[in-house]
Amino acid sequence: MPVSSSYSPAPRFAALGPEFGDPVSPAAFPETRLRFRNSRAAATCGLADLTDAEWLAHFGRLEPLPGQPGPIAMRYHGHQFRTYNPDLGDGRGFLAAQLQAEDGRLLDLGTKGSGQTPWSRGADGRLTLKGGVREVLAAEMLETLGVPTSRALSLIETGEALERGDEPSPTRSAVLVRLSHSHIRFGTFQRAAYLQRQDMLETLAGHARSLYHPHVAEGDVPGLLAAVRDASARLAAAWVAAGFVHGVLNTDNLNVTGESFDYGPWRFLPRYEPGFTAAYFDQFGLYAFARQPEAVFWALTQFAGTLRSLAPVEALTEVLNGFGPAYIAALRQAFLRRFGVVSAGEEADQALVDAALALLREGGDALRWEPLFFDWFGGFSSAGRALAGPRAQLYQGRTFDAFRAVLFEHAPDRPERLEVPVFQAAEPEEMLIDEVEAIWAAIDRDDDWGPFEAKLARLAAARDAYAFGPAARQRSEQ
Structure with a gap:
């Protein structure tokens, strides 16, 4: 069987019955070219042992994995910009599989760009390659920063020329598979x-x-x-x-x-x-x-x-x-995690949030969002690093003094994290739009995936350095 011994199919959504989704067939694509394979995520649900050929079969041609009932386009409604729309549903994706993850939780494999469904509303059911690249980058960055997020499992280019009104066309096509703990929406x-x-x-x-x-x-x-x-x-x-x-x-x-x-x-x-x-x-x-x-x-x-x-x-x-x-x-807990410090009590924790926002507000264009958290990650353990870094001139004045005072009330959380090379760099990993567009331009113009792959490697290093994860989140929320 082309999966590991830890692969555990758990198709729970199909058991709800036909009122909740429609069996569908995936599109037949002219080609399948593997562009991104998240082996780390695959290892959490028994998919790491797939060969590239098997990967393309299951996530490019979307052949069902063992023990799965086949693709289901989920039915749902929703408010779109607060206007109710009863004509929604999976229009360019479907639930491809459900698995029991190694941590015991249920995992959905959902697609994006896999073809038309009864809910496509006249659209082609496809995903642009640019959209797929952007989703991979967003999910990887959010996971790095400790945000609860779906993970991009696979991105495969599919060889079609798509027409879109909001980007230069024709543009390249792709199919994305993401891992999420649920697609049961409001x-x-x-x-x-x-x-x-x-x-x-x-x-x-x-x-x-x-x-x-x-x-x-x-x-x-x-x-x-x-x-x-x-x-x-x-x-x-x-x-x-x-x-x-x-x-x-x-x-x-x-x-x-x-x-x-x-x-x-x-x-x-x-x-x-x-x-x-x-x-x-x-x-x-x-x-x-x-x-x-x-x-x-x-x-x-x-x-x-x-x-x-x-x-x-x-x-x-x-x-x-x-x-x-x-x-x-x-929000208080989230700021504690971002600064790598432990709680000093509700009042002090709220003061840290307020002081950080005040400093960011005063800093304007000179003090970007992400560098503040990077410079002061670990609290007073990073004082020397921050005050000798490229933003040292910004860390002065009354607003900064108030921020530093309340930050230093909070003890560092696992200060050994600062010993890794990531924190020896002058700048943090960010995901601003100019860099995203530059990564895409290299792919679009020269089919150069080097900047994309290099960015993912740097994000992986930052993710390991920050070490946000279930255990760390549970400690900070206690």
Whole structure:
């Protein structure tokens, strides 16, 4: 069998029944050229032993993996920029497989650019190679910074010339496969509520609770909402701490595990700018950087609304009222992780958040978002490094003194991390749009994948240096 002994198929979504998805067939592509293979992610779910030929078969031609029922285009609705759309669903992707990961959690293999489905709405169901490259870069950067995110597993160029209105055409095509712990969206529940299907809502709630929030008691719908609320608050806080702007926070782009996925017009902040937007079509800044917590909360209220037939409205409202405190607490924890320090108490932790934002605001264009966290990672253990670095002249004055004072109240968390070569560099790894465009230009112009591969290698080194992960997150949240 072309998988390792740790491969464990677990096709749970198909068991929900035909009301939740449609069997589909993948597109037949003219060619399959492997451009990115995430062997590290593959090792977590028994796929590391695939040969390149087998990899192309399963993730390029999308032949089903052993023990899987075949591709399913998931059905869902959603609010798109707060306008309800009942004509959604997987339009250029599908659920390809579900596996039991080595940590015991369920993993979805979802595609993007795999062809038309009943929900394509006249579109071609394809993904541009540029879009695939951008999604790989976004997921790798977010994982490096400790953000709960889907991971790009595979990117394969497919040899078609695509016409697009928002980039030079014809442009190259690709199919992406990502790993995520769930593709059950808020919009999946919205569809069941829209159809007034109590049975479907009960089935979905039980499915989400048992698979993704098993600590919640059976039948405890407010408890399920609270679990989704807390996961969503942690996600919004992690985006803000990372200086990340998702761009399209529609209710079909948020899921019940609080995991970021589906990266389109994303951006990372070049500097602190609360109104910074990622999508050119977000003309009113609905999903601007500082409005992301608000957007997540608004989407969460739509999710809660679908549960009204399953639980008392008062109980659901009480859970929703806890989002603000949950977000603030999560933001404090996210900033502690980003600075590599441990808690000094709620008041001091909040003071650190406020002081850091004040310093970033004062620094303007001169003090980019990511370098501040890099320079001062480890707290006082990095004082010599930061004050001798390229931004030393920015670290002076009253605002900086206030920041340094509150930062130094926090003890370093695992200061041995500073001994790795990553922290001997003058600059951190960033993912600003100019670099992203330069990486793509090398591919587009010369088919030169060197800058792309070099960037991924540097991100891997930074990820190992920061050592964000489940164990580290659990320590910081205790």
